[in-house]
Amino acid sequence: MDALSNTFAALADPTRRAILARLALGEASVGELSQPFAMSGPAVTKHLKVLEHAGLISRSRIAQQRPAKLEPEALKAASDWIAEYRRFWDAKFDDLDAYLNDLQKNGEDK
Amino acid sequence: MDALSNTFAALADPTRRAILARLALGEASVGELSQPFAMSGPAVTKHLKVLEHAGLISRSRIAQQRPAKLEPEALKAASDWIAEYRRFWDAKFDDLDAYLNDLQKNGEDK
């Protein structure tokens, strides 16, 4: 899968977004993460793998623990993609309609 | 599922992102969409349902056609969520590390 799809897919799960929110406060171990989410350790491990594969976190090692840390650069690509559509929601709807209708009439869509 | 998860899940598919890109040029019917994507009509219908359920498009009716139109306001919530993490990737990494370590040492995570 492409990187952007990986990123969006990783963000499409509320548990994973909550994990990222928690990691924004600082590194956390699997144990620290599984407790507040009332979830088994393996479930958290899987979520962390998804987030790591999407480049959104990295892991380190402290004794037996493997804390996870936020790596937010991957969000940049997602943010940039969305930003492409910003002019559409920034524009007044009437203006947008006019713009689209104009495009349509001029047969731009080959 | 919550709205934000729906939005991110809708964006996690490259075909759906391509459909949105196409719709940014103006409304398009199912037929017009299925042709360039070398995909059956029903497949496009399903993608449009996902996008519509996420609030990213709306449908209208012109004779037998049911053109889809971009409704980009739903992207706002996703963009806002990501924006929360902007300070993390804007910050220099060394500064971020220092910040996180400081948080950790002060035992903020209850």
Added chain:
DNA sequence: AGGTTATTTAACCGATGAGTTATATTGAGT
């Protein structure tokens, strides 16, 4: 009413996702 076109719905398929429990692994501490 009958026929044509555009789209949707239904039923199915193989792959993936999110969770579980049970079992391995890894690293410290004794």
Added chain:
DNA sequence: ACTCAATATAACTCATCGGTTAAATAACCT
């Protein structure tokens, strides 16, 4: 070497996804 604690892997279940083809619907045109 033994044990304990933290995490990871394996194997499994159940649901959802993305696609297909075939059949049903909807709107238009004679």
